[in-house]
Amino acid sequence: MNPLASAADRLGEHLERRGLGQWEAYASRNRVVTVRIATSRVLEVKELVLEGHSARAIQYPPAGRGKGAVVGFASGDGLSSLGETARGAAETARRGDPDPHFHSLPRPRKFAPLPGGWDPRVAHMGLEEAADMGHRALEAAREADPHLDVSGSLHFISEEMAVQNSLGVDAADRTTAVLASITVERETSTGEPGASAMATRGSRGLRGFDPAGAAREAAGSIGEKGPRARVESGPWDVILSPRAMAELLEQELSPGVNAQNLDYGLSYLGGKWGRRVASPRFTLSDDGRHPTGIASKSVDDEGVPTGRTTLIERGVFRRAISDTYYAHKMRSVGQRRPGRRSGLTAAGVRATGNGFRFGAIPGRSHASLPGPNATNLVVEPGDRDSEEVIGETRRGIYIGRLWYTYLVNPVVGEFSTTNRGETYLIRNGRPAGPIPPSSLRINDNILRLLRNIAALSRDTGQSVIWAGISSCISPTVKFHGVRVLAYR
Amino acid sequence: MDVDRLRPLLDPGLQGGARYLDLRLEEGASHSVSGEDGRLRDASTSRTRGVGVRALAGGGWGFAAATLSPRGDPRAAVGGAVERAVRMARANTGPPVELAPARPREDRVETPVQRDPADWGLEERIRICRETSRAIRETPGVTKGYATLVTERWEKAFLSTEGACITQKRVFTAGLLGGVARVRGNSEWYHHVEGGYAGLERIEGLFTEAGAREVGRTAATIAGARAAPTRRLPVVLDPDFVALLVHEIVGHPVEADRVLGREAAWAGRTWWGDRVGERLVSPHLTIVSDATLGQGHVGSYPYDDEGVAPRRVVHIEGGVLRDFLHSRETAALYDTEPNGAVRATGYAFAPLIRMTNTYATPGEWTREEMMEDIREGVYLEGNKVPSIDSRRYNFQISAFQAHEIRNGEIGKPLRGASLRGNTPEFLSSIDAVGRDLRIVGIIFPACGKGDPMQSMYVGNGGPHLRGVGQVTGPK
Structure with missing residues (x-):
């Protein structure tokens, strides 16, 4: 038995002795080796490690004394002092008052381990080997153009977990991921923003992982030094690359389809179950078992098997991303008041295998309660090449990378973002001059954008944004009439 | 926190010629209670203990961390982190990093606390979050009221090869009261946060019924505004x-x-x-x-x-x-x-x-x-x-x-x-x-x-x- 499963087993024994209604024992371990490049040098190499355990203790009220249950939670770093954690969770469960919407921990369900999800070479990545890959990526960019400023990082992530509960769930999962992102910039002599380009690589294992290739790609795509295009503020056809789409997916779409936000009334999709919210061209899924998805996992942090959930189907809002708690809560509330307020309905929610615990460092975290979180967000591709999407545009703006894309008002879907790089004007289907980074702001409504999708490419790309927890797989997407503000 | 046992691990002569090393040994506990619409949403406790080590040995920084078990001798784990940090630093090939001089301090400091967070036991925290979230929820127009109360207590030791040895004991308290309101078809949300490195005196003014009702009224006012x-x-x-x-x-x-x-x-x-x-x-x-x-x-x-x-x-x-x-x-x-x-x-x-x-x-x-x-x-x-x-x-x-x-x-x-x-x-x-x-x-x-x-x-x-x-x- 691996150390995490053993810790969950022993923690379960402690919890079992406390006479609880239900219990859950959880343990996780993450290791992240990071090579950080800045100002064209390897600035630091670091290894982050976090290991620990946690317990959920469930106490049901005596018959006739209320619905629901009290949930107590405690966690501790390391895999010892398990009795102290069990006692902490149980004491909390005894002293609280019942949450009427808590129904049960999940029951055991069969799941197949995800093929190819664990690469031992990543898990045991040598520190010097990681640093060497960083140096080679840096050299590749400098060989392409020694005048570029090179920055970025390589991450080698391994995450392991084990979860057991009193209903018979006994699951373990382990996954690895490798990410490389290389940014190259060319500053102007006047201090104005210069050109900027980024290329990334990501996969679950080291096979084919090529940070130096990312560096060469970034250096090759920074663009010509030609005269800059000037654009005016106003409505524009905007084409977003898969990487720019990842910002919209992680920061705008993912919060909108999150069951907790829907329950709180903090989603612009509240009250819109079964209604058209996007162009019929647009289908969005969460796919926890995507064959090449960087965030694919066998099982969530409650022991529920992951799977594919269609969230928006041909423009119609179908389902939310949910853990066990919100699946039950939204079903039961929906049955009581169907269609009202946040539009809670029995049809919209089920446990989708998205009950994850994410914490301080990348990967699963024992110190957090599970909550609804996305895995791989997948946009269904279109029917033409991305070059055709650009070529069919008479007047538009292509943006390769967005930055600081936040929902200014999540309740209505208003968002604001800026162009970070790889931006150019399109005139009569052809590039017509670079547009400087940080010179455009899009201030619009995500529902308006989704309704105004004009085209999607058949080719797709996969990206993980800064501090993102999901992987986003998207085609290049063209939107009509986006509100663009141009800064001088 | 017994730091004296760790000092020998920072001997640069023992660490492959590292020019500089420092370590932060941290241990602490945090408690969080959240209320929602007049009931307990969740209550949790977390304990942490670990070490982070920085090293300058080659042309850049190396950093390694290790989780430590709550009790027992940390020297083996800390020594391992030191060794890995030095190896990572040595893997850098750029020009050496220079540090501006800083007088190595030996000190022990503690957050002054007027009201110890322990004065509010678990039941009291649950009651506070329950009642304030209920007061927000009961405000006309409000569809969701929530309250969160967090306290942290931790101790951190900093040691360096320059001779610094500082321990800091700190207490942190924070609270949030929030509400979502829907008025004439418009939904808006509002929350108010207080917190800082202090005892309960920093947040007790937040968790009052009047304060909670004000949060609810504000959320409803915003939702009803043009x-x-x-x-x-x-x-x-x-x-x-x-x-x-x-x-x-x-x-x-x-x-x-x-x-x-x-x-x-x-x-x-x-x-x-x-x-x-x-x-x-x-x-x-x-x-x-x-x-x-x-x-x-x-x-x-x-x-x-x-x-x-x-x-x-x-x-x-x-x-x-x-x-x-x-x-x-x-x-x-x-x-x-x-x-x-x-x-x-x-x-x-x-x-x-x-x-x-x-x-x-x-x-x-x-x-x-x-x-x-x-x-x-x-x-x-x-x-x-x-x-x-x-x-x-x-x-x-x-x-x-x-x-x-x-x-x-x-x-x-x-x-x-x-x-x-x-x-x-x-x-x-x-x-x-x-x-x-x-x-x-x-x-x-x-x-x-x-x-x-x-x-x-x-x-x-x-x-x-x-x-x-x-x-x-x-x-």
Whole structure:
């Protein structure tokens, strides 16, 4: 038995002795080796490690004394002092008052381990080997153009977990991921923003992982030094690359389809179950078992098997991303008041295998309660090449990378973002001059954008944004009439 | 915390010729209770213990962390982390990193606490969150009321090969009251946060029934208000809005690592670069960072994570760019003294340059005097969500609530208001600075920076400010 499963087993024994209604024992371990490049040098190499355990203790009220249950939670770093954690969770469960919407921990369900999800070479990545890959990526960019400023990082992530509960769930999962992102910039002599380009690589294992290739790609795509295009503020056809789409997916779409936000009334999709919210061209899924998805996992942090959930189907809002708690809560509330307020309905929610615990460092975290979180967000591709999407545009703006894309008002879907790089004007289907980074702001409504999708490419790309927890797989997407503000 | 046993592990002669080593040994516990609509949502306790080690051995930094078991001898795990940190540092081939001198301190410090968090037991915390979330929920128009109470107690030891040996015992308390309201088909949310390095005295005023009802009323007022206009107008900003404005368009750009391009991959650079000594914004504006402001504030601390005692740093003085936040490494590059601005989220992270209490200093105006001259304008209150470009040049920051200003008086409430503009233009338009001052905790959510991203509590704020900007209504 691996150390995490053993810790969950022993923690379960402690919890079992406390006479609880239900219990859950959880343990996780993450290791992240990071090579950080800045100002064209390897600035630091670091290894982050976090290991620990946690317990959920469930106490049901005596018959006739209320619905629901009290949930107590405690966690501790390391895999010892398990009795102290069990006692902490149980004491909390005894002293609280019942949450009427808590129904049960999940029951055991069969799941197949995800093929190819664990690469031992990543898990045991040598520190010097990681640093060497960083140096080679840096050299590749400098060989392409020694005048570029090179920055970025390589991450080698391994995450392991084990979860057991009193209903018979006994699951373990382990996954690895490798990410490389290389940014190259060319500053102007006047201090104005210069050109900027980024290329990334990501996969679950080291096979084919090529940070130096990312560096060469970034250096090759920074663009010509030609005269800059000037654009005016106003409505524009905007084409977003898969990487720019990842910002919209992680920061705008993912919060909108999150069951907790829907329950709180903090989603612009509240009250819109079964209604058209996007162009019929647009289908969005969460796919926890995507064959090449960087965030694919066998099982969530409650022991529920992951799977594919269609969230928006041909423009119609179908389902939310949910853990066990919100699946039950939204079903039961929906049955009581169907269609009202946040539009809670029995049809919209089920446990989708998205009950994850994410914490301080990348990967699963024992110190957090599970909550609804996305895995791989997948946009269904279109029917033409991305070059055709650009070529069919008479007047538009292509943006390769967005930055600081936040929902200014999540309740209505208003968002604001800026162009970070790889931006150019399109005139009569052809590039017509670079547009400087940080010179455009899009201030619009995500529902308006989704309704105004004009085209999607058949080719797709996969990206993980800064501090993102999901992987986003998207085609290049063209939107009509986006509100663009141009800064001088 | 027995640190003496760890000192021999920092002998550089034993560590493959490392030029410098430091370690942070941290242990602590946090408690969190959340209430929702008058009932307990969840209650949790967390214990942490671990070590983070930095090394300079080759041409750059190496950092390694290890989780430690709650009891027992940590020397083997710490020794392993030291060995790995040195190996990683030696894998760097660039020019050696130099550190500005800092007097190695030996000290033991403790947060002064008037009311120990233990005074509120679990039942009391549950009762407080239950009752305040219920009071919010019972306000007409409110569809969700929530309350969160967090307390942390931790101890941190810092040791370095230069002889520093500092232990800090600190207590942190924070609370949040929030509500979602729906009025005439419009939904809006509002929350209020208090917190800092202090005991319960820092937050007990927040968790009152009257305070909770005020949060509920505010949420309902915003939801029932008419949409803010989209126009260029005179604006008066309250200290909570100023907090996020200063955070995003001054606080981040004065981090020396950012100025040097070391955050270029993700967070970006600064529009002002190295233009120290130039007048860049309004002569009425002075903006400082001050971790010595008082231990009750979120960005106050006796020593940073390099063992440096922080000092007050003037970033903008009468509109002129003066000084940046520094680590020992960036201070050496600028040939200046470090100012104690380096912190890590926890033992598992390598420390970074972070804001402390970064704020605009007070002037002489009252809020009423600022509004007297305004025939038509907007009063922006509370901070909601920012979006800033990577050079911190153009920005959009939304306010939780707003009111129109008509003929010098506060008028009707407005919803969905943002302020949009570019940094030099808006900051140059500031023509009146209030005599008040409020430092706000950036806690829920905390400030994100670094790669991998670290969340950090920082303090930001200032007085009321008056300027002219592009107000933007809901889209």
